[in-house]
Amino acid sequence: MAIREQYVIPKKYNTLSIILMAVGILSLVLLYITHGAASGNTEEASHERARFWASLLTNSVYFLLVVNAAMFFICATTLAWGGWQMSFRRVSEAISACVPVMAVIAFIVLMALVFGGDHTLYHWTDDEHVKHDAALLHKSGFLSKTFFTVWTVITLVGWILLGKKVRSHSRRIDDKPLALPEAKKYIWNGTVWSAAYLALFGLTVMSTIPWLWLMSLDAHWYSTMFSWYTFASSFVAGVALITLFVVFLKNNNYLEFTTREHLHDLGKFQFAFSIFWTYLWYSQFMLIWYANIPEETVYFEPRLQGAYRGLFFLNLIINFLAPLLLLMRRGSKRNYGTITMLSVMILFGHWIDFYQMVFPSISPDHVPNMLFDFGIALGFVGLIMFVTARSLTKAPLIAKNHPFLKESIVHHT
Protein backbone atom coordinates (compact mmCIF):
# COMPACT_ATOMS: atom_id res chain seq x y z
CA MET A 1 0.00 0.00 0.00
CA ALA A 2 1.28 3.43 -0.86
CA ILE A 3 1.55 5.51 2.27
CA ARG A 4 1.22 9.26 2.29
CA GLU A 5 3.70 10.02 5.00
CA GLN A 6 4.06 13.72 4.62
CA TYR A 7 1.15 15.85 5.70
CA VAL A 8 0.45 18.93 3.59
CA ILE A 9 -1.77 21.57 5.19
CA PRO A 10 -4.75 22.34 2.95
CA LYS A 11 -5.21 26.04 2.17
CA LYS A 12 -8.79 26.13 3.41
CA TYR A 13 -7.72 24.62 6.72
CA ASN A 14 -5.13 27.34 7.19
CA THR A 15 -7.64 30.06 6.36
CA LEU A 16 -10.18 28.58 8.76
CA SER A 17 -7.72 28.40 11.63
CA ILE A 18 -6.66 32.02 11.03
CA ILE A 19 -10.30 33.16 10.87
CA LEU A 20 -11.02 31.39 14.14
CA MET A 21 -8.00 33.01 15.77
CA ALA A 22 -9.17 36.37 14.47
CA VAL A 23 -12.61 35.74 16.00
CA GLY A 24 -10.87 34.89 19.24
CA ILE A 25 -8.77 38.05 19.27
CA LEU A 26 -11.79 40.15 18.32
CA SER A 27 -13.81 38.68 21.21
CA LEU A 28 -10.86 39.23 23.52
CA VAL A 29 -10.58 42.88 22.49
CA LEU A 30 -14.33 43.44 22.78
CA LEU A 31 -14.43 41.80 26.18
CA TYR A 32 -11.47 43.89 27.26
CA ILE A 33 -13.15 47.10 26.15
CA THR A 34 -16.49 46.25 27.78
CA HIS A 35 -15.15 44.68 30.97
CA GLY A 36 -11.40 44.33 31.29
CA ALA A 37 -10.62 48.02 30.90
CA ALA A 38 -12.80 49.10 33.82
CA SER A 39 -10.61 51.32 35.97
CA GLY A 40 -10.78 52.30 39.59
CA ASN A 41 -10.56 50.53 42.88
CA THR A 42 -14.27 50.19 43.53
CA GLU A 43 -15.71 46.75 44.00
CA GLU A 44 -17.79 47.17 40.89
CA ALA A 45 -14.76 47.93 38.74
CA SER A 46 -12.76 45.01 40.07
CA HIS A 47 -15.79 42.84 39.46
CA GLU A 48 -15.93 43.97 35.83
CA ARG A 49 -12.24 43.18 35.43
CA ALA A 50 -12.76 39.79 37.06
CA ARG A 51 -15.37 38.97 34.41
CA PHE A 52 -12.70 39.53 31.74
CA TRP A 53 -10.02 37.51 33.51
CA ALA A 54 -12.38 34.66 34.41
CA SER A 55 -13.07 34.19 30.72
CA LEU A 56 -9.34 34.01 29.97
CA LEU A 57 -8.78 31.64 32.87
CA THR A 58 -11.56 29.26 31.80
CA ASN A 59 -10.42 29.08 28.22
CA SER A 60 -6.66 28.96 28.69
CA VAL A 61 -6.80 26.34 31.44
CA TYR A 62 -9.40 24.23 29.65
CA PHE A 63 -7.56 24.10 26.34
CA LEU A 64 -4.19 23.59 28.03
CA LEU A 65 -5.53 20.58 29.93
CA VAL A 66 -7.21 19.23 26.80
CA VAL A 67 -4.06 19.30 24.64
CA ASN A 68 -2.06 17.97 27.56
CA ALA A 69 -4.49 15.04 27.76
CA ALA A 70 -3.22 13.98 24.32
CA MET A 71 0.21 13.37 25.87
CA PHE A 72 -1.46 11.54 28.74
CA PHE A 73 -3.19 9.33 26.18
CA ILE A 74 0.15 8.47 24.55
CA CYS A 75 1.89 7.75 27.83
CA ALA A 76 -0.96 5.71 29.30
CA THR A 77 -1.23 3.52 26.20
CA THR A 78 2.56 3.18 26.02
CA LEU A 79 2.79 2.15 29.64
CA ALA A 80 0.06 -0.43 29.09
CA TRP A 81 2.16 -1.76 26.17
CA GLY A 82 -0.69 -0.99 23.86
CA GLY A 83 -0.05 -1.32 20.16
CA TRP A 84 -3.39 -0.39 18.66
CA GLN A 85 -2.78 3.36 18.87
CA MET A 86 0.44 3.25 16.83
CA SER A 87 -1.27 3.94 13.52
CA PHE A 88 -2.44 7.36 14.66
CA ARG A 89 -0.05 8.04 17.52
CA ARG A 90 1.59 10.87 15.58
CA VAL A 91 -1.73 12.71 15.65
CA SER A 92 -1.85 12.79 19.44
CA GLU A 93 1.84 13.71 19.46
CA ALA A 94 1.07 16.65 17.21
CA ILE A 95 -1.78 17.77 19.45
CA SER A 96 0.46 17.54 22.50
CA ALA A 97 2.92 19.82 20.70
CA CYS A 98 0.42 22.61 21.47
CA VAL A 99 1.25 22.30 25.17
CA PRO A 100 4.17 24.81 25.18
CA VAL A 101 2.08 27.49 23.44
CA MET A 102 -0.94 26.92 25.67
CA ALA A 103 1.27 26.72 28.75
CA VAL A 104 2.74 30.15 28.03
CA ILE A 105 -0.73 31.66 27.60
CA ALA A 106 -2.10 30.01 30.72
CA PHE A 107 0.99 31.01 32.69
CA ILE A 108 0.60 34.67 31.72
CA VAL A 109 -3.08 34.60 32.71
CA LEU A 110 -2.39 32.85 36.02
CA MET A 111 0.45 35.18 36.96
CA ALA A 112 -1.65 38.19 36.06
CA LEU A 113 -4.37 36.86 38.36
CA VAL A 114 -2.02 36.15 41.24
CA PHE A 115 0.19 39.25 41.03
CA GLY A 116 -2.18 41.63 39.18
CA GLY A 117 -3.44 43.28 42.34
CA ASP A 118 -7.11 42.31 41.91
CA HIS A 119 -8.34 39.75 44.39
CA THR A 120 -11.84 39.13 43.10
CA LEU A 121 -10.93 35.80 41.47
CA TYR A 122 -8.29 34.54 43.87
CA HIS A 123 -9.28 35.91 47.29
CA TRP A 124 -6.36 34.20 48.91
CA THR A 125 -3.89 36.52 47.16
CA ASP A 126 -5.15 39.37 49.33
CA ASP A 127 -2.67 39.31 52.24
CA GLU A 128 -4.65 41.84 54.29
CA HIS A 129 -7.77 39.71 54.06
CA VAL A 130 -6.02 36.39 54.77
CA LYS A 131 -4.66 37.75 58.06
CA HIS A 132 -8.20 37.94 59.47
CA ASP A 133 -9.52 34.80 57.84
CA ALA A 134 -8.85 31.74 59.96
CA ALA A 135 -9.67 29.24 57.19
CA LEU A 136 -7.47 30.89 54.59
CA LEU A 137 -4.71 31.43 57.13
CA HIS A 138 -4.80 27.73 57.84
CA LYS A 139 -4.43 26.96 54.12
CA SER A 140 -1.82 29.63 53.48
CA GLY A 141 0.99 27.08 53.17
CA PHE A 142 -0.68 25.70 50.08
CA LEU A 143 -2.60 28.71 48.86
CA SER A 144 0.26 31.19 48.81
CA LYS A 145 1.67 33.18 45.95
CA THR A 146 5.08 31.53 46.27
CA PHE A 147 3.83 27.96 46.29
CA PHE A 148 1.37 28.68 43.50
CA THR A 149 4.04 30.20 41.27
CA VAL A 150 6.76 27.66 41.98
CA TRP A 151 4.48 24.68 41.54
CA THR A 152 2.90 26.12 38.39
CA VAL A 153 6.34 26.70 36.87
CA ILE A 154 7.54 23.19 37.79
CA THR A 155 4.34 21.70 36.36
CA LEU A 156 4.40 23.57 33.08
CA VAL A 157 8.13 23.09 32.51
CA GLY A 158 7.77 19.41 33.40
CA TRP A 159 4.91 18.88 30.97
CA ILE A 160 6.78 20.69 28.21
CA LEU A 161 10.14 18.95 28.70
CA LEU A 162 8.83 15.42 29.28
CA GLY A 163 6.36 15.82 26.42
CA LYS A 164 9.18 16.93 24.15
CA LYS A 165 11.24 13.95 25.29
CA VAL A 166 8.45 11.48 24.51
CA ARG A 167 7.91 13.05 21.08
CA SER A 168 11.57 13.06 20.15
CA HIS A 169 11.87 9.47 21.38
CA SER A 170 9.13 8.55 18.95
CA ARG A 171 10.76 10.39 16.02
CA ARG A 172 14.24 9.03 16.71
CA ILE A 173 13.70 5.79 14.78
CA ASP A 174 11.97 7.23 11.74
CA ASP A 175 14.85 6.48 9.37
CA LYS A 176 16.40 3.43 10.94
CA PRO A 177 14.67 0.08 11.35
CA LEU A 178 15.56 -1.60 14.64
CA ALA A 179 16.96 -5.06 15.21
CA LEU A 180 15.27 -7.11 17.94
CA PRO A 181 17.59 -6.29 20.89
CA GLU A 182 17.54 -2.59 19.97
CA ALA A 183 13.76 -2.70 19.62
CA LYS A 184 13.38 -4.19 23.08
CA LYS A 185 15.59 -1.49 24.53
CA TYR A 186 13.67 1.14 22.59
CA ILE A 187 10.33 -0.04 23.97
CA TRP A 188 11.77 -0.12 27.48
CA ASN A 189 13.08 3.44 27.18
CA GLY A 190 9.71 4.61 25.91
CA THR A 191 8.05 2.97 28.90
CA VAL A 192 10.41 4.69 31.32
CA TRP A 193 9.84 8.16 29.88
CA SER A 194 6.08 7.61 29.75
CA ALA A 195 6.15 6.50 33.36
CA ALA A 196 8.06 9.65 34.32
CA TYR A 197 5.49 11.78 32.53
CA LEU A 198 2.62 9.92 34.19
CA ALA A 199 4.15 10.35 37.63
CA LEU A 200 4.27 14.10 37.07
CA PHE A 201 0.77 13.97 35.61
CA GLY A 202 -0.48 12.21 38.71
CA LEU A 203 1.05 14.85 40.96
CA THR A 204 -0.31 17.70 38.85
CA VAL A 205 -3.50 17.27 36.81
CA MET A 206 -4.81 14.43 38.93
CA SER A 207 -4.20 16.13 42.26
CA THR A 208 -2.80 19.59 42.85
CA ILE A 209 -3.15 21.67 39.71
CA PRO A 210 -6.96 21.88 39.49
CA TRP A 211 -7.01 22.67 43.22
CA LEU A 212 -4.66 25.56 42.70
CA TRP A 213 -5.88 26.92 39.40
CA LEU A 214 -9.63 26.34 39.61
CA MET A 215 -10.78 25.24 43.03
CA SER A 216 -9.00 28.12 44.78
CA LEU A 217 -11.50 30.46 43.11
CA ASP A 218 -13.78 29.34 45.95
CA ALA A 219 -10.94 29.55 48.43
CA HIS A 220 -12.95 28.49 51.46
CA TRP A 221 -14.56 25.53 49.79
CA TYR A 222 -12.73 22.33 49.06
CA SER A 223 -13.37 18.93 47.60
CA THR A 224 -10.79 16.18 47.29
CA MET A 225 -12.66 14.81 44.27
CA PHE A 226 -12.25 18.06 42.39
CA SER A 227 -8.97 17.26 40.64
CA TRP A 228 -10.01 13.79 39.57
CA TYR A 229 -13.21 15.18 38.23
CA THR A 230 -11.34 17.91 36.33
CA PHE A 231 -8.91 15.31 35.00
CA ALA A 232 -11.77 13.14 33.74
CA SER A 233 -13.28 16.18 32.10
CA SER A 234 -10.08 17.14 30.31
CA PHE A 235 -9.22 13.57 29.32
CA VAL A 236 -12.53 12.79 27.68
CA ALA A 237 -12.33 16.10 25.84
CA GLY A 238 -8.73 15.27 24.84
CA VAL A 239 -9.81 11.93 23.35
CA ALA A 240 -12.58 13.75 21.50
CA LEU A 241 -9.98 16.14 20.06
CA ILE A 242 -7.75 13.24 18.96
CA THR A 243 -10.78 11.60 17.32
CA LEU A 244 -11.61 14.78 15.45
CA PHE A 245 -8.09 15.07 14.04
CA VAL A 246 -8.04 11.35 13.12
CA VAL A 247 -11.35 11.70 11.27
CA PHE A 248 -10.13 14.87 9.58
CA LEU A 249 -6.93 13.19 8.37
CA LYS A 250 -8.84 10.09 7.23
CA ASN A 251 -11.15 12.31 5.20
CA ASN A 252 -8.09 13.80 3.53
CA ASN A 253 -6.79 10.33 2.66
CA TYR A 254 -4.04 10.17 5.22
CA LEU A 255 -3.53 7.55 7.97
CA GLU A 256 -4.03 4.54 5.68
CA PHE A 257 -3.54 2.09 8.54
CA THR A 258 -6.17 3.66 10.75
CA THR A 259 -9.51 1.96 10.21
CA ARG A 260 -12.95 1.82 11.72
CA GLU A 261 -11.50 -0.56 14.30
CA HIS A 262 -9.33 2.23 15.71
CA LEU A 263 -12.21 4.68 15.51
CA HIS A 264 -14.33 2.17 17.40
CA ASP A 265 -11.76 2.05 20.20
CA LEU A 266 -11.54 5.84 20.38
CA GLY A 267 -15.32 5.84 20.61
CA LYS A 268 -15.11 3.34 23.46
CA PHE A 269 -12.70 5.68 25.24
CA GLN A 270 -15.14 8.57 24.84
CA PHE A 271 -18.02 6.43 26.03
CA ALA A 272 -16.17 4.96 29.00
CA PHE A 273 -14.61 8.21 30.17
CA SER A 274 -17.89 10.11 29.80
CA ILE A 275 -19.30 7.65 32.30
CA PHE A 276 -16.14 7.91 34.42
CA TRP A 277 -16.56 11.67 34.45
CA THR A 278 -20.18 11.29 35.58
CA TYR A 279 -19.12 8.87 38.28
CA LEU A 280 -16.62 11.39 39.70
CA TRP A 281 -18.96 14.32 39.24
CA TYR A 282 -21.65 12.44 41.07
CA SER A 283 -19.34 11.23 43.84
CA GLN A 284 -18.47 14.84 44.53
CA PHE A 285 -22.04 16.01 44.34
CA MET A 286 -23.73 13.27 46.32
CA LEU A 287 -21.48 13.44 49.38
CA ILE A 288 -21.97 17.18 49.62
CA TRP A 289 -25.71 16.89 49.04
CA TYR A 290 -26.03 14.14 51.63
CA ALA A 291 -23.95 15.72 54.39
CA ASN A 292 -25.66 19.07 53.76
CA ILE A 293 -23.01 21.11 55.58
CA PRO A 294 -23.35 24.80 54.70
CA GLU A 295 -19.65 25.37 54.10
CA GLU A 296 -19.71 22.61 51.50
CA THR A 297 -23.10 23.17 49.90
CA VAL A 298 -22.12 26.79 49.23
CA TYR A 299 -20.46 25.56 46.04
CA PHE A 300 -23.64 24.04 44.64
CA GLU A 301 -26.00 26.78 45.76
CA PRO A 302 -25.57 29.11 42.74
CA ARG A 303 -25.11 26.12 40.43
CA LEU A 304 -28.06 23.97 41.41
CA GLN A 305 -30.52 26.48 42.80
CA GLY A 306 -29.32 29.80 41.46
CA ALA A 307 -28.68 31.34 38.08
CA TYR A 308 -26.58 28.44 36.81
CA ARG A 309 -29.33 25.83 37.12
CA GLY A 310 -29.74 25.61 33.36
CA LEU A 311 -26.01 25.14 32.74
CA PHE A 312 -25.85 22.64 35.60
CA PHE A 313 -28.36 20.32 33.95
CA LEU A 314 -27.11 21.06 30.44
CA ASN A 315 -23.71 19.89 31.66
CA LEU A 316 -25.18 16.57 32.76
CA ILE A 317 -27.22 16.11 29.60
CA ILE A 318 -24.37 16.85 27.19
CA ASN A 319 -21.64 15.08 29.09
CA PHE A 320 -23.51 12.10 30.46
CA LEU A 321 -26.89 11.32 28.95
CA ALA A 322 -26.01 12.09 25.34
CA PRO A 323 -22.73 10.10 25.18
CA LEU A 324 -24.32 7.27 27.19
CA LEU A 325 -27.29 6.85 24.90
CA LEU A 326 -25.76 7.89 21.58
CA LEU A 327 -22.40 6.14 21.88
CA MET A 328 -23.75 2.92 23.34
CA ARG A 329 -24.36 1.26 20.00
CA ARG A 330 -21.45 -0.31 18.16
CA GLY A 331 -22.58 1.24 14.89
CA SER A 332 -22.43 4.80 16.20
CA LYS A 333 -18.84 4.36 17.40
CA ARG A 334 -17.83 3.11 13.96
CA ASN A 335 -19.65 5.78 12.00
CA TYR A 336 -17.54 8.77 10.99
CA GLY A 337 -20.48 11.18 11.05
CA THR A 338 -21.83 10.20 14.46
CA ILE A 339 -18.46 10.06 16.15
CA THR A 340 -17.51 13.48 14.74
CA MET A 341 -20.74 15.02 15.96
CA LEU A 342 -20.32 13.50 19.39
CA SER A 343 -16.68 14.56 19.65
CA VAL A 344 -17.63 18.16 18.93
CA MET A 345 -20.44 17.89 21.45
CA ILE A 346 -18.17 16.45 24.13
CA LEU A 347 -15.54 19.15 23.57
CA PHE A 348 -18.24 21.79 23.89
CA GLY A 349 -19.85 20.04 26.86
CA HIS A 350 -16.67 19.96 28.89
CA TRP A 351 -16.01 23.56 28.02
CA ILE A 352 -19.43 24.25 29.61
CA ASP A 353 -18.28 22.15 32.57
CA PHE A 354 -15.20 24.33 33.04
CA TYR A 355 -17.32 27.42 32.53
CA GLN A 356 -19.61 26.45 35.41
CA MET A 357 -16.57 25.66 37.57
CA VAL A 358 -15.26 29.20 37.20
CA PHE A 359 -18.04 31.71 36.67
CA PRO A 360 -20.40 31.13 39.61
CA SER A 361 -17.61 32.20 41.96
CA ILE A 362 -17.33 35.67 40.42
CA SER A 363 -20.89 36.17 39.24
CA PRO A 364 -23.17 34.04 41.40
CA ASP A 365 -26.37 35.96 40.67
CA HIS A 366 -26.49 35.92 36.91
CA VAL A 367 -24.86 34.04 34.06
CA PRO A 368 -22.69 36.44 32.04
CA ASN A 369 -23.25 36.72 28.31
CA MET A 370 -21.43 33.63 27.09
CA LEU A 371 -20.95 34.88 23.55
CA PHE A 372 -17.61 36.54 24.31
CA ASP A 373 -16.30 33.50 26.14
CA PHE A 374 -17.36 31.28 23.30
CA GLY A 375 -15.63 33.62 20.83
CA ILE A 376 -12.40 33.36 22.82
CA ALA A 377 -12.84 29.57 22.92
CA LEU A 378 -13.07 29.58 19.12
CA GLY A 379 -9.82 31.53 19.05
CA PHE A 380 -8.16 28.80 21.10
CA VAL A 381 -9.61 26.16 18.76
CA GLY A 382 -8.07 28.03 15.85
CA LEU A 383 -4.74 28.19 17.65
CA ILE A 384 -4.82 24.45 18.37
CA MET A 385 -5.67 23.75 14.71
CA PHE A 386 -2.82 25.99 13.57
CA VAL A 387 -0.13 24.59 15.86
CA THR A 388 -1.20 20.95 15.50
CA ALA A 389 -1.18 21.10 11.70
CA ARG A 390 2.29 22.67 11.71
CA SER A 391 3.49 19.99 14.05
CA LEU A 392 1.95 17.27 11.85
CA THR A 393 4.02 18.43 8.88
CA LYS A 394 7.27 18.12 10.84
CA ALA A 395 7.29 14.33 11.10
CA PRO A 396 5.96 11.42 9.03
CA LEU A 397 2.36 10.63 9.89
CA ILE A 398 3.17 7.02 10.65
CA ALA A 399 6.00 5.80 12.88
CA LYS A 400 6.86 3.12 10.35
CA ASN A 401 9.77 1.57 12.26
CA HIS A 402 8.00 1.23 15.57
CA PRO A 403 8.05 -2.41 16.74
CA PHE A 404 4.34 -2.33 17.61
CA LEU A 405 3.12 -0.88 14.32
CA LYS A 406 2.06 -4.24 12.94
CA GLU A 407 -0.13 -4.79 15.97
CA SER A 408 -1.98 -1.63 15.06
CA ILE A 409 -2.32 -2.59 11.38
CA VAL A 410 -3.94 -5.93 12.17
CA HIS A 411 -5.93 -4.44 15.05
CA HIS A 412 -9.42 -5.80 15.36
CA THR A 413 -11.81 -4.85 18.13
Next chain:
Amino acid sequence: MPIKKFVVGNFYDEQVLFPAIKNVRKTGYKIHDVYTPFPIHGLDTAMGLRDTSLHTAGFIYGITGTATAFSFITWVFTSDWPMNIGGKPFFSLPAWIPIMFELTVLFAAVGMVLTFCYLCQLAPFVKKDHFNLRSTDDTFTMAIELNERSNEQEIVSYLQSVGAQDVSVQLKETGWWLGRYDKEQKLYNHQVEVAG
Protein backbone atom coordinates in the same frame (compact mmCIF):
# COMPACT_ATOMS: atom_id res chain seq x y z
CA MET B 1 -34.53 -32.35 18.17
CA PRO B 2 -34.44 -34.11 14.83
CA ILE B 3 -31.35 -35.87 13.69
CA LYS B 4 -29.65 -34.38 10.65
CA LYS B 5 -26.88 -35.41 8.37
CA PHE B 6 -23.60 -33.53 8.14
CA VAL B 7 -20.38 -33.62 6.20
CA VAL B 8 -17.64 -32.86 8.69
CA GLY B 9 -14.10 -31.75 7.87
CA ASN B 10 -11.17 -30.95 10.06
CA PHE B 11 -8.77 -28.07 9.43
CA TYR B 12 -5.30 -27.94 10.90
CA ASP B 13 -4.47 -24.35 10.02
CA GLU B 14 -6.22 -20.98 10.19
CA GLN B 15 -4.65 -20.00 6.88
CA VAL B 16 -6.49 -22.92 5.24
CA LEU B 17 -9.70 -22.52 7.21
CA PHE B 18 -10.49 -18.93 6.18
CA PRO B 19 -10.25 -19.40 2.37
CA ALA B 20 -12.13 -22.69 2.78
CA ILE B 21 -15.02 -20.95 4.56
CA LYS B 22 -15.11 -18.33 1.84
CA ASN B 23 -15.17 -20.95 -0.93
CA VAL B 24 -17.73 -23.20 0.75
CA ARG B 25 -20.06 -20.24 1.21
CA LYS B 26 -19.52 -19.09 -2.36
CA THR B 27 -20.35 -22.55 -3.70
CA GLY B 28 -23.59 -22.38 -1.79
CA TYR B 29 -23.23 -25.13 0.80
CA LYS B 30 -24.78 -24.39 4.18
CA ILE B 31 -22.21 -24.23 6.96
CA HIS B 32 -23.87 -25.50 10.11
CA ASP B 33 -21.06 -24.25 12.33
CA VAL B 34 -17.31 -24.07 12.72
CA TYR B 35 -15.91 -25.37 16.01
CA THR B 36 -12.60 -24.04 17.29
CA PRO B 37 -10.73 -24.65 20.54
CA PHE B 38 -10.21 -20.91 21.05
CA PRO B 39 -11.83 -17.72 19.75
CA ILE B 40 -10.56 -16.69 16.32
CA HIS B 41 -10.78 -13.03 15.37
CA GLY B 42 -12.83 -12.42 12.26
CA LEU B 43 -14.28 -15.93 12.07
CA ASP B 44 -17.82 -14.67 12.65
CA THR B 45 -17.44 -12.12 9.86
CA ALA B 46 -16.01 -14.77 7.53
CA MET B 47 -18.91 -17.11 8.28
CA GLY B 48 -21.36 -14.29 7.67
CA LEU B 49 -22.94 -14.53 11.11
CA ARG B 50 -25.03 -11.56 12.12
CA ASP B 51 -24.05 -9.55 15.19
CA THR B 52 -25.36 -11.01 18.39
CA SER B 53 -28.40 -9.36 19.97
CA LEU B 54 -27.00 -10.05 23.41
CA HIS B 55 -26.25 -6.32 23.84
CA THR B 56 -29.83 -5.36 23.07
CA ALA B 57 -31.01 -7.90 25.61
CA GLY B 58 -28.48 -6.48 28.08
CA PHE B 59 -29.77 -2.96 27.52
CA ILE B 60 -33.33 -4.07 28.13
CA TYR B 61 -32.34 -5.94 31.31
CA GLY B 62 -30.41 -2.86 32.42
CA ILE B 63 -33.28 -0.43 32.06
CA THR B 64 -35.58 -2.98 33.66
CA GLY B 65 -33.23 -2.90 36.66
CA THR B 66 -33.21 0.90 36.74
CA ALA B 67 -36.97 1.04 36.51
CA THR B 68 -37.43 -1.63 39.18
CA ALA B 69 -35.16 0.16 41.63
CA PHE B 70 -36.64 3.56 40.88
CA SER B 71 -40.27 2.51 41.15
CA PHE B 72 -39.77 0.34 44.21
CA ILE B 73 -37.81 2.94 46.19
CA THR B 74 -40.25 5.64 45.13
CA TRP B 75 -43.19 3.57 46.32
CA VAL B 76 -41.49 2.67 49.61
CA PHE B 77 -40.23 6.10 50.53
CA THR B 78 -43.10 8.24 49.30
CA SER B 79 -46.24 6.22 49.98
CA ASP B 80 -45.63 2.96 51.78
CA TRP B 81 -43.27 3.98 54.56
CA PRO B 82 -42.10 7.59 54.29
CA MET B 83 -39.13 8.29 56.51
CA ASN B 84 -37.46 11.53 57.42
CA ILE B 85 -33.76 11.00 56.78
CA GLY B 86 -31.63 14.00 57.65
CA GLY B 87 -34.47 16.36 56.78
CA LYS B 88 -34.32 15.40 53.13
CA PRO B 89 -37.51 15.34 51.04
CA PHE B 90 -39.23 11.96 50.84
CA PHE B 91 -38.62 11.94 47.12
CA SER B 92 -34.85 12.51 47.03
CA LEU B 93 -33.45 11.16 43.82
CA PRO B 94 -29.70 11.68 44.47
CA ALA B 95 -29.81 9.20 47.36
CA TRP B 96 -31.39 6.56 45.15
CA ILE B 97 -29.03 6.77 42.24
CA PRO B 98 -26.45 4.35 43.74
CA ILE B 99 -29.18 1.72 44.27
CA MET B 100 -30.60 2.35 40.81
CA PHE B 101 -27.11 1.89 39.41
CA GLU B 102 -26.53 -1.32 41.35
CA LEU B 103 -29.79 -2.85 40.25
CA THR B 104 -29.08 -1.85 36.66
CA VAL B 105 -25.76 -3.69 36.82
CA LEU B 106 -27.24 -6.67 38.63
CA PHE B 107 -30.14 -7.15 36.22
CA ALA B 108 -27.96 -6.60 33.17
CA ALA B 109 -25.22 -8.95 34.37
CA VAL B 110 -27.40 -11.80 35.58
CA GLY B 111 -29.79 -11.46 32.66
CA MET B 112 -27.00 -11.46 30.10
CA VAL B 113 -25.26 -14.48 31.64
CA LEU B 114 -28.50 -16.48 31.61
CA THR B 115 -29.30 -15.35 28.07
CA PHE B 116 -25.80 -16.26 26.98
CA CYS B 117 -26.17 -19.73 28.50
CA TYR B 118 -29.51 -20.13 26.78
CA LEU B 119 -28.12 -19.06 23.40
CA CYS B 120 -25.14 -21.37 23.76
CA GLN B 121 -27.34 -24.12 25.15
CA LEU B 122 -25.24 -24.37 28.28
CA ALA B 123 -26.73 -25.66 31.51
CA PRO B 124 -26.00 -28.34 34.07
CA PHE B 125 -26.98 -31.79 32.79
CA VAL B 126 -27.44 -30.59 29.26
CA LYS B 127 -25.70 -32.83 26.78
CA LYS B 128 -24.15 -31.68 23.54
CA ASP B 129 -22.56 -33.87 20.99
CA HIS B 130 -19.24 -33.30 19.27
CA PHE B 131 -18.56 -33.64 15.60
CA ASN B 132 -14.91 -34.12 16.31
CA LEU B 133 -13.30 -34.23 19.72
CA ARG B 134 -10.16 -32.60 18.38
CA SER B 135 -12.11 -29.35 17.92
CA THR B 136 -11.74 -28.97 21.68
CA ASP B 137 -8.00 -29.44 21.44
CA ASP B 138 -6.04 -28.45 18.36
CA THR B 139 -8.07 -28.47 15.16
CA PHE B 140 -10.89 -26.48 13.62
CA THR B 141 -13.96 -28.49 12.65
CA MET B 142 -16.39 -27.41 9.97
CA ALA B 143 -19.79 -29.06 9.66
CA ILE B 144 -21.82 -28.68 6.48
CA GLU B 145 -25.50 -29.45 6.78
CA LEU B 146 -27.09 -31.69 4.16
CA ASN B 147 -30.63 -31.65 2.89
CA GLU B 148 -32.66 -34.05 0.71
CA ARG B 149 -31.17 -32.74 -2.50
CA SER B 150 -27.52 -32.62 -1.43
CA ASN B 151 -25.01 -34.81 -3.14
CA GLU B 152 -23.10 -36.28 -0.26
CA GLN B 153 -20.13 -37.53 -2.27
CA GLU B 154 -19.74 -34.24 -4.06
CA ILE B 155 -19.56 -32.28 -0.81
CA VAL B 156 -17.07 -34.73 0.69
CA SER B 157 -14.71 -34.36 -2.23
CA TYR B 158 -15.26 -30.60 -2.34
CA LEU B 159 -14.36 -30.27 1.32
CA GLN B 160 -11.24 -32.35 0.72
CA SER B 161 -10.31 -30.12 -2.22
CA VAL B 162 -10.40 -26.96 -0.06
CA GLY B 163 -7.99 -28.49 2.44
CA ALA B 164 -10.07 -30.41 5.00
CA GLN B 165 -8.63 -33.52 6.64
CA ASP B 166 -10.47 -36.57 8.04
CA VAL B 167 -13.68 -35.76 6.17
CA SER B 168 -16.61 -37.85 7.36
CA VAL B 169 -20.37 -38.04 7.06
CA GLN B 170 -22.15 -37.99 10.41
CA LEU B 171 -25.68 -38.20 11.70
CA LYS B 172 -26.10 -35.84 14.63
CA GLU B 173 -28.68 -34.35 16.81
CA THR B 174 -27.61 -30.71 16.95
CA GLY B 175 -29.79 -29.45 19.74
CA TRP B 176 -29.37 -30.17 23.40
CA TRP B 177 -30.91 -32.84 25.52
CA LEU B 178 -30.98 -33.61 29.19
CA GLY B 179 -28.60 -36.16 30.60
CA ARG B 180 -24.97 -36.69 31.39
CA TYR B 181 -22.67 -36.81 28.42
CA ASP B 182 -20.21 -39.21 30.04
CA LYS B 183 -22.87 -41.69 31.17
CA GLU B 184 -25.65 -41.65 28.59
CA GLN B 185 -24.82 -42.22 24.99
CA LYS B 186 -28.40 -42.67 23.85
CA LEU B 187 -29.80 -39.73 21.93
CA TYR B 188 -32.97 -38.10 23.19
CA ASN B 189 -34.88 -38.39 19.97
CA HIS B 190 -34.11 -40.98 17.38
CA GLN B 191 -36.28 -39.67 14.62
CA VAL B 192 -34.18 -39.30 11.47
CA GLU B 193 -35.25 -36.33 9.38
CA VAL B 194 -32.91 -36.74 6.45
CA ALA B 195 -32.83 -40.22 5.08
CA GLY B 196 -29.33 -41.48 4.48
